[in-house]
Amino acid sequence: MLVLRSSDASPFGRKVKIAAHILGLFDRLQIVATDTADPSDAIRQQNPLGKIPALILEDGTVLYDSRVIVDYLDHLAGAGRIVPIEAARRYPALVMQALADGILDAALLQVYEKRWREAPLHSERWTEHQAGKVARGLAALAETDLSGETHVGHITVACMLGYLDLRFAGAWRADYPSLVAWLDDFAERTPSFATTRPKG
Structure with a gap:
């Protein structure tokens, strides 16, 4: 599973979720609620900026921000689906x-x-x-x-x-x-x- 660190109200997290739905990848996401204001939240170790969204790959690699994550999901789905190539x-x-x-x-x-x-x-x-x-x-x-x-x-x-x-x-x-x-x-x-x- 891919782990998406986000919050319900985050528009950038919402962008990733909609992209994943369109690309048929949403079922591969485990969404973990994140509180960027909480110093004890692991997001500060996963993304040194302490920002969401962040996507944790199966090998532990962390991708951020939303632009990078959406580009990765598009690549995973075959490339060129929502991030045009030409x-x-x-x-x-x-x-x-x-x-x-x-x-x-x-x-x-x-x-x-x-x-x-x-x-x-x-x-x-x-x-x-x-x-x-x-x-x-x-x-x-x-x-x-x-x-x-x-x-x-x-x-x-x-x-x-x-x-x-x-x-x-x-x-x-x-x-x-x-x-x-x-x-x-x-x-x-x-x-x-x-x-x-x-x-x-």
């Missing part, structure tokens, strides 16, 4: 993944600002700086062609929008109806988007 499709897919990952990073930093810093130390300037990245990223995605066969970029965009629903009450939806329509279609075509939805 340059004309590969690099747009990887750039789309990078953009969605970057939006997620900025969204997470806003959440962590409130979760990890005492209220008197909250920086409105810092939060607005991160919110600007999210807004610009969403605007760029709204102008991006998201059609075509599902690849890693699409999976990442879906998980990112799902995280914005979870932690920001879906505030993005009013401004980006085209992304709402795309996500609805993705969810309909990809059953694992519903089965991997965080519980809260």
Whole structure:
């Protein structure tokens, strides 16, 4: 078995889970709940950054982060299934993944600002700086062609929008109806988007 260290709410872990479902590899995953804030959690030995997701292979090798893990799963499934091989499709897919990952990073930093810093130390300037990245990223995605066969970029965009629903009450939806329509279609075509939805 492959061991996936993750948490229910992690959008990056969700990306790996959806990829595994699409690739027919989900049954080979043992998902182990992880608390990155707990100094005694073994994740700090498995990934020196103490971050999730991390994938522990059968020989004990640990892969991280989500981009590396998804690439490995795609390779395991025969290569080219969700990480395109030919340059004309590969690099747009990887750039789309990078953009969605970057939006997620900025969204997470806003959440962590409130979760990890005492209220008197909250920086409105810092939060607005991160919110600007999210807004610009969403605007760029709204102008991006998201059609075509599902690849890693699409999976990442879906998980990112799902995280914005979870932690920001879906505030993005009013401004980006085209992304709402795309996500609805993705969810309909990809059953694992519903089965991997965080519980809260």
